[in-house]
Amino acid sequence: MELDRNGLEVLDHSESLRLLATARLGRIGISINALPMVLPVNFCCDGRQILVRTGAGAKLDAATSDAVVAFEVDEVTPESRSGWSVVVRGVARELTDPDEVAAARRLPLERWISGTDDRIVAISLDLVSGRRIVPRSHEAP
């Protein structure tokens, strides 16, 4: 088991993608006027990219400027101090090709909010990393 300098297990690429696919809610990290922002989003991963439905706003602005964004999912149980997190960093772009939009709309990607705008942002899986909290009993002495 590979550990990072904070004693967290380093997950490999395939395990990180597997865990990513189990989540429905993620948090997108973007820059707004050079300041970091984090927003919760429901999402779907089609194996090649992360897809997010959104209305007008910061997420769409990031996508239409081809910004690099961070996308994080986790499952952490404070009571047992157990869990994992996966972070993707990639370029956000708005889907505009009608075939791409139609394919994305067939995915189980629900729209939770009621604004009139309904756009789809794709995030490429350029950098994928994952960590898991190591149970205390597995710690090195």
Next chain:
Amino acid sequence: MELDRNGLEVLDHSESLRLLATARLGRIGISINALPMVLPVNFCCDGRQILVRTGAGAKLDAATSDAVVAFEVDEVTPESRSGWSVVVRGVARELTDPDEVAAARRLPLERWISGTDDRIVAISLDLVSGRRIVPRSHEAP
């Protein structure tokens, strides 16, 4: 009820702080080499600032350079499409004053990981915003 352009309820400052205090796990959004990064952290809020225990790494680097960071907490239930999120933006700094460190160590701020480094980062509550998903039955026609 004030709604934003995506149909989410805008929470006021005091409600946002109340919800923030109910969470134990948050996600910190920082910049690393000008790229956004999001990391899960357990935290404690003493009413004036958010406190995070950390080892060496990106969070501590952000703090020691007095960077502006984003800190997000949420409670979202995908099944019922209900939930809320609160985002704080403020300056991160490492606590170094012995009295401040001692006071922070008396808070219920557990250390989950096993690295040898154990530092405390404080994030000021400069900008606090919150949103709640509006149940469908409350939507405007």
